[in-house]
Amino acid sequence: MFKKKECVAMLLAGGQGSRLYTLTEKTAKPAVTFGGKYKIIDFPMSNCINSGIDTVGVLTQYQPLVLNEYIGNGQPWDLDRLTGGVMILPPYQAKSGADWYKGTANAIYQNLGFINRYDPDYVIILSGDHIYKMDYNAMLEAHKATDADCTIAVLDVPLSEASRFGIMVTDEVGRITQFQEKPKNPISTKASMGIYIFNRSVLESYLIADENDKNSSNDFGKNIIPSMLADGKKMFAYPFVGYWKDVGTIDSLWEANMDLLGENPSFNVHDKSWRIFSRNYAEPPQFIGNGGNAVNSIITEGCVIEGLVENSVLSNGVIVEPGAIVRDSVIMSGVTIKAGAVVSYSIIDSNTVVEERAVIGADKATAKGITVIGSDITIGKGSSVEAGLMIDSDFNNGNN
Amino acid sequence: MLAAGIIFSNIHDANIPELTRNRTMASVPFGCRYRLIDFALSNMVNSNIHNVSVITHYNYQSLMDHLGAGKDWDLARRAGGIKILPPYITAYANNVNALYRTRLEALKSVSHSITKITDDYVVLSDCDVICNIDLNDMIRNHIENKADITIAVKKVTLDKATAKANVLIESDETGRITDLQAYPTSFEGDSDINLNIMVMSRQYLQEIVLDAVAHDYISLNKDIILKNLNGKNYRIYRYDGYFACISSSQDYYKCSMELIENKDIRDQLFRVKNRPIYTKVRNSAPTYYSPESKVTNSLIADGCQIFGEVENSILFRGVKIGKGTKVKNCILFQDTFTGENVVLNCVIADKNVVIRDNKVLSGDESLPFYLSKGRMI
Numbered sequence: 010m011f012k013k014k015e016c017v018a019m020l021l022a023g024g025q026g027s028r029l030y031t032l033t034e035k036t037a038k039p040a041v042t043f044g045g046k047y048k049i050i051d052f053p054m055s056n057c058i059n060s061g062i063d064t065v066g067v068l069t070q071y072q073p074l075v076l077n078e079y080i081g082n083g084q085p086w087d088l089d090r091l092t093g094g095v096m097i098l099p100p101y102q103a104k105s106g107a108d109w110y111k112g113t114a115n116a117i118y119q120n121l122g123f124i125n126r127y128d129p130d131y132v133i134i135l136s137g138d139h140i141y142k143m144d145y146n147a148m149l150e151a152h153k154a155t156d157a158d159c160t161i162a163v164l165d166v167p168l169s170e171a172s173r174f175g176i177m178v179t180d181e182v183g184r185i186t187q188f189q190e191k192p193k194n195p196i197s198t199k200a201s202m203g204i205y206i207f208n209r210s211v212l213e214s215y216l217i218a219d220e221n222d223k224n225s226s227n228d229f230g231k232n233i234i235p236s237m238l239a240d241g242k243k244m245f246a247y248p249f250v251g252y253w254k255d256v257g258t259i260d261s262l263w264e265a266n267m268d269l270l271g272e273n274p275s276f277n278v279h280d281k282s283w284r285i286f287s288r289n290y291a292e293p294p295q296f297i298g299n300g301g302n303a304v305n306s307i308i309t310e311g312c313v314i315e316g317l318v319e320n321s322v323l324s325n326g327v328i329v330e331p332g333a334i335v336r337d338s339v340i341m342s343g344v345t346i347k348a349g350a351v352v353s354y355s356i357i358d359s360n361t362v363v364e365e366r367a368v369i370g371a372d373k374a375t376a377k378g379i380t381v382i383g384s385d386i387t388i389g390k391g392s393s394v395e396a397g398l399m400i401d402s403d404f405n406n407g408n409n
Numbered sequence: 410m411l412a413a414g415i416i417f418s419n420i421h422d423a424n425i426p427e428l429t430r431n432r433t434m435a436s437v438p439f440g441c442r443y444r445l446i447d448f449a450l451s452n453m454v455n456s457n458i459h460n461v462s463v464i465t466h467y468n469y470q471s472l473m474d475h476l477g478a479g480k481d482w483d484l485a486r487r488a489g490g491i492k493i494l495p496p497y498i499t500a501y502a503n504n505v506n507a508l509y510r511t512r513l514e515a516l517k518s519v520s521h522s523i524t525k526i527t528d529d530y531v532v533l534s535d536c537d538v539i540c541n542i543d544l545n546d547m548i549r550n551h552i553e554n555k556a557d558i559t560i561a562v563k564k565v566t567l568d569k570a571t572a573k574a575n576v577l578i579e580s581d582e583t584g585r586i587t588d589l590q591a592y593p594t595s596f597e598g599d600s601d602i603n604l605n606i607m608v609m610s611r612q613y614l615q616e617i618v619l620d621a622v623a624h625d626y627i628s629l630n631k632d633i634i635l636k637n638l639n640g641k642n643y644r645i646y647r648y649d650g651y652f653a654c655i656s657s658s659q660d661y662y663k664c665s666m667e668l669i670e671n672k673d674i675r676d677q678l679f680r681v682k683n684r685p686i687y688t689k690v691r692n693s694a695p696t697y698y699s700p701e702s703k704v705t706n707s708l709i710a711d712g713c714q715i716f717g718e719v720e721n722s723i724l725f726r727g728v729k730i731g732k733g734t735k736v737k738n739c740i741l742f743q744d745t746f747t748g749e750n751v752v753l754n755c756v757i758a759d760k761n762v763v764i765r766d767n768k769v770l771s772g773d774e775s776l777p778f779y780l781s782k783g784r785m786i
Contacts, residue, residue, distance in 0.1 A: 045695030046711070084480065085690075270697070272716070278694040279714065289690040291451075293679030294441035294708045294723075296669075301705065303698040310442075310695075310711050322695075 012092040014064045014127040016149055016206075018057050019117055022050060022137035023070030023110055028258045031383035031401040032358055037069065039137030040076040041262070042341045042359065044269050044278060045309040045324050048079060049256060050137045051287045054086045054095070059283055060145035062133065064093030066123050068116045070100060070109060085288045098123060112227030118216040124209065132212050134205040134229065140265050140276065141202075141253040142283050148247045149206055158211045158242040161185065161234070162204035162249050174200035175230045177246045185244040190230050199246055202253060205229060211242065252276040259379050263356060266322045266339045270305050292325050300331050309342075316346070324359070333363075337373045341384070354396065358384035364392070367407065371396035412548055413489075413528040413611070414453040417512055418446060419466035420535045420605070425658050427779045428759070432471035435463070435536035437655070438742050438760075440668055440678070441723050442710040444475050445655070447688045448541070448678075449534045450482050450491075452606075455684040456544035460489030460528060463536075464515045466496060466508060475689050482687045494519045513621050513629040520618045531614050535605035539653040539664065541681045542606065547646045551608045554584070556644040558634070559608045562601035563652050572596035574656040576603035576630065578645060586643040591630055601645060604652055651677040662757065662777045665723055665740050669706055693726050701732060717747070731766070738774065756780065 026038025033041060039050035050067075057065050065088060069076055076097075082088075083095030098120050100109050110116035117124075117134065124132055131152065133145055143162070152160040163177050171192070177199040178187035189195060215233050219225050225232045238244060252275055256262040268275040278285050292311030297303060301314040308314065311326035316333035324342040329335055332349045343360040346352060350363045355370040356379060363369060367388045370380035378397035388394060389405025418435035428437045435446035446463070453461055461484060465472060472493075476482075479491030496508055497518060509515040512533070516523065530548055542561065551559040562578050565571075572593050577600045579588040589603075590596070609617075617633055626632035634643060651674050653664045667674055679686055693712025698704060704719045712727040717734035725743045730736060733750040741747075745758045748766035755772035759782040764770070768786055772778030780786070 085692075272699060274697075279697070279712070284692055285694070286692050289692065291685035291687045293675065293686070294710045295696065296675065297704045297707050297709060299706050303704060304702060305700040306698050307695045308698065308709075318698075 012127075014093055014129045016062055016064075016131040016133055016145075017093075017124055017127050017129040018053075018062050018065045018133045018135055018145070019120070019124070020050070020053055020057075020065055020067045020135045020137055021113055021116060022067050022076060023073075023116065024136070024138060025071040026138070026257060029262065030259070030399055031381060032259075032262075032356070033072070034383065034401065035072060036075040037071045037073060037137075038257070040079055041256070042324050043140065043256065043262070044266060045307045045322055046289070047278075047285060047287045049140065050076070050080070051086075051285055052140050052142070053135045053137055054080075054088070055283075055285045056141075056143050056145060057135075058086050058088060058286065060143075060147075060149075062145060063088065063090055064127055064129075065095045066098045066120060067095060067137070068098045068110065068120065070116075073097070073099060079288055081288070086286045093127065096123065112232075113229045114216060114219050114225075114233050115227035117212070118220050118227070121213060121216065125213075129209050132207050132209050134203075134207070136203045138257060139202070139253060139255055141249075142251065142276075142280075142285075143204070143249060143253075145204075145206075148204070151247050152206045152245070155183070155245045156243065157206075157245040158208050159234075159237060159244045160206045160247050161244065162202045163199040163246045164202050164249050164253050165198050166200040168195060168198050171195035171198050171200060175203075175234070176200060179246045183245050183248075185238065185246055188234055188238050190235070199248070201230065201234075202249060203230075205234075206247075211237075259356065259381055263339055263379050267320070267337075269307055269322060270320065290325060298331070301329070311342075316348075338370075353380075355380040355382065357382040360385045361388070362386075363388045364390040364407075366391045367393070369394045411528040412456070412458050412530040412532055412544070412608075413526045414449075414458045414461040415516075415523075415531060415533045416446065416449050416453075416461065416463045416536050417515055417533075418463050418469065418472055418536045420512070421537055421655070422466075422468075424656050425661050427658060427757075427781070428661065429468070431468065431782055433465065433467075433469050433536070434655075435465075436469075436472040436475050437537075437661075438725060439539065439655075439661075439665065441708040442726055443686060443688045444472075445539065446472070446475070446536045447482075447686055448539050449536055449606075450484070451684070451686045452534070452538075452540070452542050452544055453532060454482050454484065454687065456532075456548075458532060458544065459484065459486055460492075460526070462492045462494050462519065462522060464494045464519055466515070469493070469495065477689070481689050492522070494522055511628050513617075513626060513632065516614075516618050516629075517622050520622060523615060523618055526611050526614075529611060530608060531611055533607050533609075533614075535654070537654050538604060538606055539655075539678070540604070540648070540650060541678050541684055541686065542604075542648050542650065543684070544606075544608075547606075547648075548608050550646050551644070554644050555642060557609065557613055557637075557641040558643045559646050560586070560643070561604040561606040561648050562645045563604055563648050564599060564601050566599050567602070568597055569595060571656075572600070576605075577601065578603055580645045584644050584647075586634070586638065586645060588638070589630055589635055601647070604648060605654070608646075658777070658779070659775060662740070662755075662774070666721070666738070669708055669721055669723065691726055699732075702730075717749075717751075740777075759784070762786070 022039040026033040088095035254265040295312040298315035309325040315331040316329040328345040330348040341359040349366040353370045354373040376396035381399045383401035391407025422429040478485040484491040577590040696713040699716040710726040717730040722739040727744040731749040752769040
């Protein structure tokens with residue numbers, strides 16, 4: 010016996026995140042570490058629970074192992090429930106055959122069965138790629154108040170960047186009159202955040218129609234939204250004001266991490282009224298040693314800092330040995346940076362060991378780009394990794 | 410080999426009256442992000458003991474708040490899990506319902522629950538055993554030696570003052586206990602001390618408790634162990650890792666500071682492979698160190714925001730250190746807030762203490778200045 014839910018969230022977490030290269034080689038993008046103790050998916054998941062949405066389907070496809078393990082039964086987000094809670098929804102085999110998720114719309118189509126079990130009035134579609142805090146319930150209230158068929162969250166972006174997004178044109182009351190997917194010549198600055206609230210019955214009928222259209226690419230932005238608009242459905246834009254960042258590239262991932270630094274950071278995770286929940290591991294407290302120094306940095310449980318850490322974000326269990334220097338970098342969990350090593354303007358993925366005196370990257374002011382070191386590898390003693398390189402296997406060019 | 414655990418949560422409360430005024434010994438904060446009971450609980454969980462009873466006495470709200478359903482120790486179970494056993498008082502209270510004073514009386518008061526244990530062995534532990542011990546090995550040792558009771562001991566060098574706070578155990582070369590001295594007043598030298606962790610079979614525990622009820626026995630040491638030394642096989646299990654038990658406020662301060670000074674202690678407690686120490690998850694953000702901050706030789710928990718200087722100190726979760734503030738040799742509990750240009754030396758601040766701008770407070774290493782919970786200065 011299932012209890013009815015007013016709104017069910019569908020979180021698209023199957024993205025490969027190919028522009029994060031080695032960081033998403035073994036994990037899906039939503040499972041990429043962010044901000045010390047979080048993973049990207051913690052943000053939409055925490056938004057859901059903070060907005061009172063307790064039924065979340067997480068659609069996975071690409072490299073789901075880490076993500077599945079991380080989400081588990083949803084307990085860290087209070088999403089282990091008698092009815093609802095979090096549910097991982099991978100592609101599956103049906104009587105008529107098996108299919109990968111062909112696109113965002115197809116992924117939801119294949120899981121209409123999941124949605125209908127809860128008999129919801131509304132469905133909210135989210136993506137697991139963004140860093141932001143948002144009250145989905147306020148958006149749902151707006152959706153109800155305007156009696157819309159679909160409400161799309163939009164963000165005001167600079168005109169110069171508008172061509173990267175789906176752009177909405179609205180009338181004075183916020184009703185969408187025109188939609189352009191990644192336009193060359195944008196005529197509005199209201200960019201879609203990929204967050205949609207649909208009336209369930211409308212969503213269902215459009216997904217079925219879309220599935221029957223063999224020429225469709227089964228995508229919300231390319232197919233569903235334009236065809237609803239063409240049919241004159243009532244569609245409203247919901248303006249979002251606040252921090253929102255797509256962390257789909259190495260540069261934007263680095264920048265978003267840096268946005269957490271500062272006395273009044275652009276993005277505040279210390280806010281007790283909108284907590285970001287995450288899976289916590291039993292790590293000892295962080296220890297700053299005698300020669301250790303941490304300035305303008307974020308440091309997480311289990312770290313031991315005996316060198317200098319400056320303008321950096323360190324995840325749990327990072328060891329910085331005496332004399333080592335970490336500057337302008339993002340260091341993920343379990344990384345060891347041995348004595349005398351220097352890491353500048355880099356991202357180092359989890360459990361990698363940087364041996365003594367190795368030099369990674371170059372000073373931010375002069376570097377050609379961010380240096381990226383993959384997970385579970387060793388950078389040999391005295392090695393030197395040139396700025397802007399991407400390393401995904403053991404590396405040694407030092408003379409030991 | 411299945412074992413159940415029993416933890417005494419109000420043992421030694423009187424040792425640190427300031428810290429146990431509003432809480433049990435078990436829920437006294439220790440080691441930057443833990444409560445004392447986390448060590449006893451984690452030792453059990455890491456040794457596959459998943460049926461743990463916590464005997465409480467008074468003041469146990471903070472303990473219940475800390476333990477919750479036991480999820481953070483992986484003890485939220487259908488079968489077993491964590492069970493809090495508060496004092497059992499009937500509507501017709503009389504002297505039978507008097508609160509217990511000793512471990513044996515505590516066991517008597519929960520005899521009903523003890524008769525229901527189905528695991529073969531039982532590990533009994535005090536709540537203030539700061540150590541990371543492999544109880545599986547101890548149980549194995551107990552079985553191999555066909556012991557009736559096995560008591561964990563550690564060889565230490567004692568002076569008159571420390572000997573007074575301990576139970577000394579003498580044993581023969583095979584490890585069989587031959588004598589037991591509780592809190593001797595004039596002992597100096599090397600001796601095995603009782604760590605207050607013991608193993609016995611379920612049947613033997615049930616036998617002891619029934620016997621104690623029938624004969625109105627009070628003390629486990631005096632009425633059971635000393636009486637049966639010859640007839641029963643009571644043995645020691647020697648543990649040689651780090652161990653501490655808090656015997657006074659000064660001792661609390663000293664043990665805390667040892668965590669900073671000694672890497673070996675930190676490693677032996679917190680970095681034993683496959684034996685992590687669990688605690689209540691609070692979902693704090695990572696700690697932020699500002700450009701002006703200067704932190705040396707300190708243990709810092711998550712959720713702190715540090716804008717000033719911190720030296721030789723322990724900061725629990727959610728502590729905020731204001732600009733220009735200097736904190737030295739301090740232990741600041743959860744959510745302590747210091748304003749700007751505050752100077753603190755040898756201060757222990759309990760939870761939620763607020764210290765306003767420009768205040769200067771100093772204690773001494775031998776007598777730390779204690780600020781009670783929620784105090785505003």
